[in-house]
Amino acid sequence: MASRLGLDVLSLGGNAVDAAITTSLALALTQPHLGGLGGDFFAMIYIAREGRVYFLNASGWAPRRLSRELLMQRGLNAVPIRGPLSPVVPGLLAGLHAMWRRFGTDEWRSLVRPIVETARRGFSSKSKLR
Numbered sequence: 001m002a003s004r005l006g007l008d009v010l011s012l013g014g015n016a017v018d019a020a021i022t023t024s025l026a027l028a029l030t031q032p033h034l035g036g037l038g039g040d041f042f043a044m045i046y047i048a049r050e051g052r053v054y055f056l057n058a059s060g061w062a063p064r065r066l067s068r069e070l071l072m073q074r075g076l077n078a079v080p081i082r083g084p085l086s087p088v089v090p091g092l093l094a095g096l097h098a099m100w101r102r103f104g105t106d107e108w109r110s111l112v113r114p115i116v117e118t119a120r121r122g123f124s125s126k127s128k129l130r
Contacts, residue, residue, distance in 0.1 A: 001123060002026035005114045009106065017045060017103040018111055021096050025115040028092065030123055040088070041095030045103055054102075058095025060088030 006023035010016070020043075028036045040059040047054065066085060071077070079087050100108055 014106040041092040058091030
């Protein structure tokens with residue numbers, strides 16, 4: 001289903017980045033255990049007309065002033081799993097949006113709409129190959 005939605009974006013005039021965004025969002029909805037909205041995001045994008053490769057790292061970030069010294073001052077010898085000093089903020093959605101701003105051609109709304117409609121309509125967790 002995710003691949004079909006990405007193909008639909010291409011057939012309606014979107015570029016490969018637009019299709020990748022819709023496909024990624026569809027996978028986040030239908031296969032959240034593989035990453036999902038709470039995950040990180042990395043992308044390599046080749047722009048043929050420029051002959052350049054771009055890399056996007058949206059793997060999240062640590063709290064701004066987090067340091068080993070700060071942790072030690074608070075009596076911690078490791079980064080806690082929960083709370084304001086926890087390690088990262090998920091970056092998938094911010095990464096997809098940044099990739100779209102730089103390289104996308106369709107409207108963001110048109111890339112997200114099929115995912116919203118799929119979520120409202122529901123989907124089968126068992127895919128069948130035809």
